[in-house]
Amino acid sequence: MVPLAAETIAHIGSFAVTNSLLNAWIAAVILIVGAGILRLNLKSRPGRFQNLIEMLFEFLIKTFDSVTHDRSRSKKFFPLVTTLFLFILLSNWLGQLPGTGSIGVWEYMHGKLELVPIFRPATADLNLTLALGLFSILATHIAGIATLGFFRHGNKFIQIGSLLKSFKKGPIAIMTACVEFAAGLIETAGEVARAISLSLRLFGNIFAGEVLITVMLGLAAFVVPLPFQALELLVGVIQATVFSLLVLVFLTLATEKPHGEHAEAAAGEHH
Amino acid sequence: MATSNYNSETGVAAEAPAGIVGTLGLKTDIFVAQLVNFLIILLVLWRWAYKPLIKVLEDREARIKKGLEDADSVAVRLSDIEKEHAAVLRTAREEASQVIKEAHGLGEIKREEMLAKSRDEISKLVTDARKKIAEERQEAADQLKKEISALVITTAEMVLSEKIDAKKDFALMDKAVKKAKK
Numbered sequence: 260m261v262p263l264a265a266e267t268i269a270h271i272g273s274f275a276v277t278n279s280l281l282n283a284w285i286a287a288v289i290l291i292v293g294a295g296i297l298r299l300n301l302k303s304r305p306g307r308f309q310n311l312i313e314m315l316f317e318f319l320i321k322t323f324d325s326v327t328h329d330r331s332r333s334k335k336f337f338p339l340v341t342t343l344f345l346f347i348l349l350s351n352w353l354g355q356l357p358g359t360g361s362i363g364v365w366e367y368m369h370g371k372l373e374l375v376p377i378f379r380p381a382t383a384d385l386n387l388t389l390a391l392g393l394f395s396i397l398a399t400h401i402a403g404i405a406t407l408g409f410f411r412h413g414n415k416f417i418q419i420g421s422l423l424k425s426f427k428k429g430p431i432a433i434m435t436a437c438v439e440f441a442a443g444l445i446e447t448a449g450e451v452a453r454a455i456s457l458s459l460r461l462f463g464n465i466f467a468g469e470v471l472i473t474v475m476l477g478l479a480a481f482v483v484p485l486p487f488q489a490l491e492l493l494v495g496v497i498q499a500t501v502f503s504l505l506v507l508v509f510l511t512l513a514t515e516k517p518h519g520e521h522a523e524a525a526a527g528e529h530h
Numbered sequence: 531m532a533t534s535n536y537n538s539e540t541g542v543a544a545e546a547p548a549g550i551v552g553t554l555g556l557k558t559d560i561f562v563a564q565l566v567n568f569l570i571i572l573l574v575l576w577r578w579a580y581k582p583l584i585k586v587l588e589d590r591e592a593r594i595k596k597g598l599e600d601a602d603s604v605a606v607r608l609s610d611i612e613k614e615h616a617a618v619l620r621t622a623r624e625e626a627s628q629v630i631k632e633a634h635g636l637g638e639i640k641r642e643e644m645l646a647k648s649r650d651e652i653s654k655l656v657t658d659a660r661k662k663i664a665e666e667r668q669e670a671a672d673q674l675k676k677e678i679s680a681l682v683i684t685t686a687e688m689v690l691s692e693k694i695d696a697k698k699d700f701a702l703m704d705k706a707v708k709k710a711k712k
Contacts, residue, residue, distance in 0.1 A: 262555075263553055263554055263555055264552075264553070264554060264555020265555055265560070274559060274563075275557075275559070275560075277555075277560055279560075280560060280563055280564065280567075283564055283567050283568075284567065286571075287567050287570060287571050290571050290574070290575060291570075291571065291574045291575075291578075293579075294574055294575050294578035294579040295578060297578065297579050297582075297583065298578040298579065298582060301582050301583065301586055302586075303586060303589065303590060303593075305586075309583075312579070312583065313583065313586075313587060316580075316583060316584070316587070317587070334584070337580060337584075338572065338575065338576045338580045339572065341575070341580065342568075342571055342572045342575050342576075345575070346568060346571055381564075384555065384560075384564070385554045385555060385556055386555065386556060386557060386560040386561045386563075386564050387564040387568075389556065389561065390561050390562075390564040390565040390568060391564075391568060394565060394568065394569075
């Protein structure tokens, strides 16, 4: 059975290389080589490869525009969101190559002999998905601070600023501010939840797919697993899209002005 | 950490350090490795793919826009040139017809002049000729007068030198006339 955790396949010094990390490296090499080829062959009159990439980029940036409603923001978020999409998609699909999960070394694990596969989908490892999720959420906060400033962005979560301002306006305003303060705390917890839900969704889907394919292969080696593998290819695209588009939505939300900003701006810009 | 996986005891211990985190296989070093890996991809794609390709796309967009604008301005200039061309042609035509008209007028005048001149010359010739004819006639008349008077004188001499009778008279006269006729 496929274990939840990625298994160690080699050691570099004291660093234990897991099979998922190996797949992530392969994906990295493919993407970097692809980028290098593109960089070296970049022309104002595109060849077939460049044309394909240009079409993909134009499609992506138009899709981003429909979320951000702002071309300049689409362009700012483009590198992170596109890299997330490409890397996750490639990792998911690399996991569908024959040999993943089946080529391995027999080793003693948990007291019994088990096959330790050399390849395991990179996204079927919570280390990777959590790294991507946490980094993406961190990026949304960096984007928020960069566009709104540290205090205005921070005030969305720990609303001390709003609370202090409300003291000038009377008891009802103070009560509203208290409720908003509590909402801000929930929002703060929500940020953590976002990172975890991003990571677990991707990990769960790909890991479940890997388990499903293994089970199907165990039932019948030929033909039977094919529809499920086709489904897994689809899941690979869908999960890559979901992850990257959610990050794009979070980025867009983080760079938007907070609620009631206009009223506050009208009320007083003393401080 | 470098312990072999063949040792079941340490293997279990290494894989499940504590609770859920251990079961899910979360390890700090792998987490950091995956993060670094992703950051490298992000930076490389940013530098090699996104930046240059977006620049190429934007440059091309700008070039197409400029090309379209140029085409528009060329069309405007072309129509300007056509208008100018038509105007130049019109003035040229007008000038040409003016010149032709002037030439016609000048020709007419010249013809009139020539006609008048030739008329004058002809009339002069005619008067000259008349004069000459008159002179010649006068001359002829004078000559005739002279001859007639000479004849009369001879006749008179003959009449005076001979005996005059009627018969002889006629013969004489006849002789004189014959002489004169000769």
